[in-house]
Amino acid sequence: MVAAVRVHKVGGPEVLTYEEVDVPAPGPGQIRIAQASCGINFIDTYFRSGLYPSPVGLPFIAGNEGAGTVTAVGPDVTDIKVGDKVAYVVALGSYAAERLLPAARVVKVPDGIDLAQAGGIMLKGMTVCYLLRRTFKVGPEHTILIHAAAGGIGLIACQWAKRLGATVIGTVGSKDKGELAKANGCDHVIYYRDEDFPARVKEITGGALCDVVYDGVGKSTFPASLDCIKPLGMFVSFGNASGSIEAFNINLLQAKGSLFATRPTLNHYAATRADLDGLANELFEVVKSGAVKIPIQTRYALKDAQQAHIDLEARATTGTSILVP
Known part of the structure; x- marks a missing residue:
């Protein structure tokens, strides 16, 4: 039996239950x-x-x-052997001291990447990679806006976009977060609680707006x-920390x-191998080179998963946080 954090019914952070579970021997694959x-x-x-509905039901x-x-x-x-260091993004199951995984969905962690760090950068880091390198290929000619620029994805995205030569504008909720965003490559910071961010974007860009x-x-x-956004530009919605965007008339675009x-x-x-x-x-390369730094800002014990979610939803955290079994 090993320690894990399970959800028996959906709800607030209080439904995260610290308990012991059985982890069987690995089967085929x-x-x-x-x-x-x-x-x-x-x-x-x-x-x-x-x-989001659980793909495996409850608990x-x-x-x-x-x-x-x-x-x-x-x-x-x-292709994987005992003793290999691996990291992954797989729907559900990670809040545990030990677990089973499909071998086809893990990647080997190279020398130079700490395992504690690797466990907190895969989802955010690969998300930033596809956002900046696949969804919209950012380059020196682009001006971009990153909401929540001091968040886990935001800090990585600011650094990576700056490395690609872009002009980076970021929104943040406090002066401390603004300083953090600036230290991580954000050229212009907008304090969304105090400022009209579309008006500030227009001012910063001289009316040209963002790509x-x-x-x-x-x-x-x-x-x-x-x-x-300037004409023919792109709006990329990749999360809903404040709630989902409601249906809108597509003619608005x-x-x-x-x-x-x-x-x-x-x-x-990341559907194919x-x-x-x-x-x-690509993520490991930019981290190993030092071009993108992803320090662990907050470490929680596995048993403190409830507090971790409380802090996350209160936007009381910055950068990358992990649970340590």
Whole structure:
């Protein structure tokens, strides 16, 4: 039996239950790992609350990313061996001291990447990779807006976009978060609680507006985000920390400048083994080079998962947080 955090009924942070579960020997195509860290992400709250339905029903072990050391492999697994260090993004099951995983969905962690760090960067890091390198290919000629620029994805995105040569505008909720965003590559900070962010974007850009807006906030920043985008630009909604964007008349995109809008997910961008390896390798390369730094800002004990979710939903955290079994 090993420690895990399970959800028996959907709801608030209080439904996260710290208990012991049995982890069997790996079957065909599976591996078992002892986890060094479990990443904490907003998507974890969506499954916990029931906003996203659990693909395995109830109860389920919470969490969607982690990293650890392989302790056993299934009979037909040939490319992974006991002792390998691996990381993953797999729907549900990560808030546990040990777990089973499909061997086809893990990646080996290279030398130079700490396992504790790896467990907290896979989902956010690969998300930033596809957002900046696949959904809209950011380059030196672009001005971009990143909402929640001091958040887990925001800090990575600011650094990576700056490395790509873009002019980066970010929204934040406090002066401390503003300083953090600036220290991580954000050229211009907008304090959304005190400022009209579309008006500030227009002012910062001299009326030219942005090529793309990356929005992980959702309801509270829409449709105002569309007023920040130049004609033929793109609105990328990849999360809904403030609630889901409600249905809107698609003609609004035409009225705002023949805009493009998309709601991407990592599952589709990493659907094939080649795509998964491509995103992971690109992430590991920028982290190892030092071009993108992803320090662990907050570490919680596994038993304190409730507090971790309380802090996350209160926007009391910055950067990357992990649970440590």
